[in-house]
Amino acid sequence: MxxxxxxxxxxxxxxxAANGINVxxxxxxxxxxxxxxxxxxxxFIKMMYREESPTKGDIIINGINLATLRNKRVxxxxxxxxxxxQDFKLLPKLNVYENVAFxxxxxxxxxxxxxxxxxxxxxxxGLTQKARMFPNELSGGEQQRVSIARSIVNVxxxxxxDEPTGNLDPDTSWEIMKIFEQINARGTTIVMATHxxxxxxxxxxxxxxxxxGMITRDEYEGVYDYEx
Amino acid sequence: MKGYTxxxxxxxxxHLRESLKSLGRNSWMTFASxxxxxxxxxxxxxxxxxxxxxxxxxxxxxxxVEIKVITEPAADAEAVxxxxxxxxxxxxxxxxxxxxxxxxxxxxxxSFGDELNxxxxxxxxGDAFYVKAADPQxxxxxxxxxxxxxxxxxxxxxxxxxEKLFNVLNMSRNxxxxxxxxxxxxxxxxISNTIRLTIVARGREIEIxxxxxxxxxxxxxxxxLEGVWLGVLGxxxxxxxxxxxxxxxYSQWQPRLQNELFQLLNATPFILQVNxxxxxxxxFIGVWGSFMSVRKFLRA
Ligand SMILES: Nc1ncnc2c1ncn2[C@@H]1O[C@H](COP(=O)(O)OP(=O)(O)OP(=O)(O)O)[C@@H](O)[C@H]1O
Ligand SMILES: [Mg+2]
Numbered sequence: 059m060x061x062x063x064x065x066x067x068x069x070x071x072x073x074x075a076a077n078g079i080n081v082x083x084x085x086x087x088x089x090x091x092x093x094x095x096x097x098x099x100x101x102f103i104k105m106m107y108r109e110e111s112p113t114k115g116d117i118i119i120n121g122i123n124l125a126t127l128r129n130k131r132v133x134x135x136x137x138x139x140x141x142x143x144q145d146f147k148l149l150p151k152l153n154v155y156e157n158v159a160f161x162x163x164x165x166x167x168x169x170x171x172x173x174x175x176x177x178x179x180x181x182x183x184g185l186t187q188k189a190r191m192f193p194n195e196l197s198g199g200e201q202q203r204v205s206i207a208r209s210i211v212n213v214x215x216x217x218x219x220d221e222p223t224g225n226l227d228p229d230t231s232w233e234i235m236k237i238f239e240q241i242n243a244r245g246t247t248i249v250m251a252t253h254x255x256x257x258x259x260x261x262x263x264x265x266x267x268x269x270x271g272m273i274t275r276d277e278y279e280g281v282y283d284y285e286x
Numbered sequence: 287m288k289g290y291t292x293x294x295x296x297x298x299x300x301h302l303r304e305s306l307k308s309l310g311r312n313s314w315m316t317f318a319s320x321x322x323x324x325x326x327x328x329x330x331x332x333x334x335x336x337x338x339x340x341x342x343x344x345x346x347x348x349x350x351v352e353i354k355v356i357t358e359p360a361a362d363a364e365a366v367x368x369x370x371x372x373x374x375x376x377x378x379x380x381x382x383x384x385x386x387x388x389x390x391x392x393x394x395x396x397s398f399g400d401e402l403n404x405x406x407x408x409x410x411x412g413d414a415f416y417v418k419a420a421d422p423q424x425x426x427x428x429x430x431x432x433x434x435x436x437x438x439x440x441x442x443x444x445x446x447x448x449e450k451l452f453n454v455l456n457m458s459r460n461x462x463x464x465x466x467x468x469x470x471x472x473x474x475x476x477i478s479n480t481i482r483l484t485i486v487a488r489g490r491e492i493e494i495x496x497x498x499x500x501x502x503x504x505x506x507x508x509x510x511l512e513g514v515w516l517g518v519l520g521x522x523x524x525x526x527x528x529x530x531x532x533x534x535x536y537s538q539w540q541p542r543l544q545n546e547l548f549q550l551l552n553a554t555p556f557i558l559q560v561n562x563x564x565x566x567x568x569x570f571i572g573v574w575g576s577f578m579s580v581r582k583f584l585r586a
Pocket of ligand 1: 069070071073074075093094095096097098099100101102
């Protein structure tokens, strides 16, 4: 599903954020990416949806080699990947339904399909009742649920999340994790960068530890043993 | 599906809505850009009307001149007579005046001075025929025909008469071009800045579009359309003003110019052509202006 081979990333300012990463993630896996701040977790994630390109090495996602993928084809890669962020990235002038529908409108999905898919996914994240509300009328957890709904509305094969619970209180974080578990249960691969020790140690999954741009540990049913 | 797709009506509708919304959002910049386009195109319009009419005047002048046929100085009287007959019988010739080589020399002495008197001993000139074409438009044709005859030394027409006009024409054209180019760039710059504001205002939206896999053209089209609107809006006033004033000018003046060399271009096709050009330029400025911003701020 996801494969990185000798991936090396040097930013223009000279910082090396990935220094020889080799990893393989199978279809349907749930993977935590942990590590200290500045370790290169976000860089790892960004390279998967071609927000950043590796300086060297190959990244293959769902059979697409990102190293040779032409810029013009990047949109079609992104349609196969759902991305969730710490800061939700919702459009304040659109209501919940419209925020989710937006993701399908801009890839020119038919109105009939949009209605069906949006309603399905809002039901999945438990926001059917709040479909007409605007982001500023929602709690942080609810906003993150909208953002997750948007990321999966096009039924991607992979969802990658960069600290999705970073802005949420513990109770709300658990709710969000429940949704990710559900999505994963449907067979969607999930890669999640996180600092949340409690979650990583409670909902056990594969843990990849990144430090200084390298994978220092990679364990199934791993634990989080970093401070910070 | 490769390379291009036929755009769905629904998508086009969405792009149109988005682009029109942006016009309202940056109303001040919209106003400034549209005004700049308006001023530019007004000047372009006036300039074109003047230049095209002067060009036509130059054409008319060029065609209205007589042809001077100089015979071979060595040709004898018999040969000159044959040539004169040939010239008179050329189709399209309405009038031929024969000047002998002595008359020609007298003319030269009059304009260049008595020093030339010494040539009276052995006149180096040839006889000359002054020929007028029945249809002034055919002057060049007639001249070419005559030039093929035996014993013609030179066949010239329009000598110097229109050079002055052309000089004036060229100079005003150059000045006008520089002025218009400067205005054109100002208008493009303003449009490009307006579009930039829109791009900044819609930064979050663009970010998400790209994140969920909207194609580059899908992201860009609304901005290009916004540029098109700015250009088209800017073209409206110039089109109306030029059309109305030229039509007025034409109906007021053309009857009085009946038998003059200077004729105004016919109102009907001309006004349409100028309008077409102004609209095209408006759209061009708009599209170009938005491309400048889109290229800079919407890198893939
Ligand atoms: N766009 C960029 N340009 C230059 N340097 C960058 C850029 N993005 C990240 N870096 C640097 O690369 C290194 C890794 O950053 P990254 O964001 O991947 O870390 P992280 O593990 O996500 O950290 P955090 O846990 O704080 O989010 C850091 O030293 C950071 O300063
Ligand atoms: Mg990070």
